[in-house]
Amino acid sequence: MTVFCIQAQETTPTTKSLDKTKTEGVIPASPKQAKAKPSSATKTDTIVPIKKDRYGVRVGLDLYKLTRGLYDSNYKGIELVGDYRFTKNYYLAAEIGSEDKTTEDDRLNTTTKGTYIKFGFDYNAYENWLNMENIISIGLRGGFSTFNQELNSYKIYNTQHYWNEMPWIESGKSFNGLTAGWIEVVAGVKVKVYNNIFVGFSLRMNTLLFEKKPDENFENLYIPGFNRTYAGNFGAGFNYTVTYFIPLYKKTVKPKEVVKKEIK
Amino acid sequence: MKKILSILLLVIVTSSSCEKDDICDANTPTTPRLVIDFYNITTPSVKKNVTNLKVVGDGMKEGIVFNSSATGDDQYLTSGTSISIPLKTDANSTKFSFTLNSGNPNPTLIDIDEVTFNYTRENVFVSRACGFKTLFTFDPTNPYIHTAVPSTKTKWMRVISIEKSNIANENETHVKIFF
Numbered sequence: 001m002t003v004f005c006i007q008a009q010e011t012t013p014t015t016k017s018l019d020k021t022k023t024e025g026v027i028p029a030s031p032k033q034a035k036a037k038p039s040s041a042t043k044t045d046t047i048v049p050i051k052k053d054r055y056g057v058r059v060g061l062d063l064y065k066l067t068r069g070l071y072d073s074n075y076k077g078i079e080l081v082g083d084y085r086f087t088k089n090y091y092l093a094a095e096i097g098s099e100d101k102t103t104e105d106d107r108l109n110t111t112t113k114g115t116y117i118k119f120g121f122d123y124n125a126y127e128n129w130l131n132m133e134n135i136i137s138i139g140l141r142g143g144f145s146t147f148n149q150e151l152n153s154y155k156i157y158n159t160q161h162y163w164n165e166m167p168w169i170e171s172g173k174s175f176n177g178l179t180a181g182w183i184e185v186v187a188g189v190k191v192k193v194y195n196n197i198f199v200g201f202s203l204r205m206n207t208l209l210f211e212k213k214p215d216e217n218f219e220n221l222y223i224p225g226f227n228r229t230y231a232g233n234f235g236a237g238f239n240y241t242v243t244y245f246i247p248l249y250k251k252t253v254k255p256k257e258v259v260k261k262e263i264k
Numbered sequence: 265m266k267k268i269l270s271i272l273l274l275v276i277v278t279s280s281s282c283e284k285d286d287i288c289d290a291n292t293p294t295t296p297r298l299v300i301d302f303y304n305i306t307t308p309s310v311k312k313n314v315t316n317l318k319v320v321g322d323g324m325k326e327g328i329v330f331n332s333s334a335t336g337d338d339q340y341l342t343s344g345t346s347i348s349i350p351l352k353t354d355a356n357s358t359k360f361s362f363t364l365n366s367g368n369p370n371p372t373l374i375d376i377d378e379v380t381f382n383y384t385r386e387n388v389f390v391s392r393a394c395g396f397k398t399l400f401t402f403d404p405t406n407p408y409i410h411t412a413v414p415s416t417k418t419k420w421m422r423v424i425s426i427e428k429s430n431i432a433n434e435n436e437t438h439v440k441i442f443f
Contacts, residue, residue: 106286107395156387157294157394160350162321162328169387169396217389 051130051253055085058198060243065097074102077224081241083122088253091122093139093186095239099224107155108221109168114147116225118184133245135190135200143184143206145224148176149214175214180223182208182235196245206235288394295397296434297348298381305422305442311345312443318366319349322359322380341366348434353398357382361413364420364443375420376413382406383431400431 062079069076079097086092095118102111122139153168188202206226213219222228227237288294304312318327318340327340328349334341352358359380365373382403387396402408407426412419423442431438 105392105395107288108392154387155395156353156398157288157390157396158350158353158398159290159294160297162324162350163352163354166353219389219391221392 052250053085053088053253054133054245054247054250056246056248058083058085058243058245060198060241062095062097062239062241064238064240065099074104076100079239081239081243083243088251089124091124091135091137091139092120093122093141094119095141095225097225101222101224102152103222103228105221107157109152109154110221111150111152112147112222112224113150114145114178114224116143116145116147116223118143118225120184120186122186122188133192133198135188135198137186137188137190139186139188141184141186141204143182143225145180145226147178147180147224148174149178149218149220149222150174151218173218175218178212178214178220180208180211180220180226182206182223182226182233184237190241190243192245196247198243198245199241200243201240202238204237204239206237208233208235286393288391292390292394293397293433294390294394295350295353296399296431297350298400298431298439299346299348299434299437300439300441301346301437303440303442308442313343313345314364314443315343316341316364316366316368317343317347318363319347320361320363321349321352322361337367346437351381351383351400351431353385356384356403362421375417377419377421378411378413379421379424380409382408402426402429402431404429 059080059082062081065077065079077097077099079095081093081095083091083093096116098115100111100113102109118141120139120141122135122137124135124137126134126136128134151171151173153170155168156166158166184204184206186202186204188200190198190200192198208223208226208229211220211223220229223235225237226235229235302312302314304310317330319330320327320340328347329339330342330344330347331339333339349360357380359378362377362379364375364377368374383400384403386399386401388399389395390397407429408424410419410421410424421441421443423440425440425442426438427440428436428438
């Protein structure tokens with residue numbers, strides 16, 4: 001590092017001396033003026049774009065979960081979302097929700113009820129112009145859910161169809177005190193539509209870390225917040241949010257690139 | 265933007281490829297059939313081929329298909345040393361009629377025995393796609409009732425032996441029949 005610095009220091013004087021020798025040949029008085037002008041120009045340039053980033057809390061809810069209850073009689077759910085901007089590009093983010101879902105599989109009919117919390121961060125990868133505040137983000141969440149499952153009815157699987165196909169067997173057996181934890185990778189977009197109102201959506205890939213399965217004869221088919229379980233520990237989800245931004249304070253944006261040039 | 269789009273695409277592709285576990289894999293052990301092996305009564309260690317055996321469940325018109333590649337009545341006949349037959353999963357007993365030399369033009373050669381298997385059932389969870397399976401346990405005091413048709417005739421099955429009281433898979437012989 002020191003070597004580079006020395007080199008940089010050495011090169012700049014030589015160029016200046018070269019300029020001097022050249023300019024001195026033509027007009028002797030002008031170089032002083034020419035030197036003074038660019039330095040003042042750079043100073044004024046840094047002051048001109050006064051860009052201020054707003055920092056604050058954004059709260060809202062998932063419209064998908066809320067409206068799904070209107071057309072899907074097997075589903076009731078709500079999810080509150082929130083984030084807090086703590087640096088220029090990083091946001092603390094959380095989701096809290098509750099779900100009551102009846103799943104109708106080919107041979108199983110189950111109801112899952114429970115609540116969940118997800119906590120993590122979003123990184124805004126979008127460079128905004130002027131006072132735009134849009135977000136295209138990648139983030140991580142840790143999720144945790146407590147829930148219970150009820151086996152409403154089931155069918156016996158038989159490779160042979162010699163005897164008549166068995167009807168649904170009513171069960172009503174419930175499995176309580178179930179828990180699960182997982183990690184989500186979140187890709188999301190938020191767009192400011194009006195004043196402090198944002199709409200956004202996110203897609204999530206989930207990896208189940210641990211789960212408390214029913215003691216006997218069953219498994220977790222749906223986990224609130226994690227959604228449907230698959231063979232292995234993979235899951236996926238998405239939300240469609242409307243949020244309101246509450247500004248707390250402002251920070252002026254430092255023109256980073258200009259500062260670097262001045263140091264050199 | 266391109267990176268994010270590619271990640272979104274990845275999510276969609278991977279989630280759609282996971283629909284496979286909606287279909288119950290044929291190799292998954294589900295409700296087991298009753299496996300019966302036939303042995304020679306004179307030399308009980310040697311398996312014996314049945315001739316044109318037809319097995320019909322009580323109340324059913326057609327027999328159990330043993331040879332799905334054959335056409336007509338031939339598909340219900342077997343001349344092997346082993347059969348696998350489905351027990352009822354909604355009752356604690358299943359009655360079958362076993363017809364030896366079925367379809368033989370000489371009616372004196374046709375022998376019919378009826379066997380009722382008594383058992384208890386347990387429904388066990390398999391998976392989302394397969395639902396539940398039923399496992400059976402033979403009634404310890406009275407596992408089967410064996411009669412000839414008509415009852416005055418001698419039974420063609422000389423001895424019925426319960427080898428496994430728990431019917432949990434199809435990889436083992438549950439019942440041996442000597443004739």
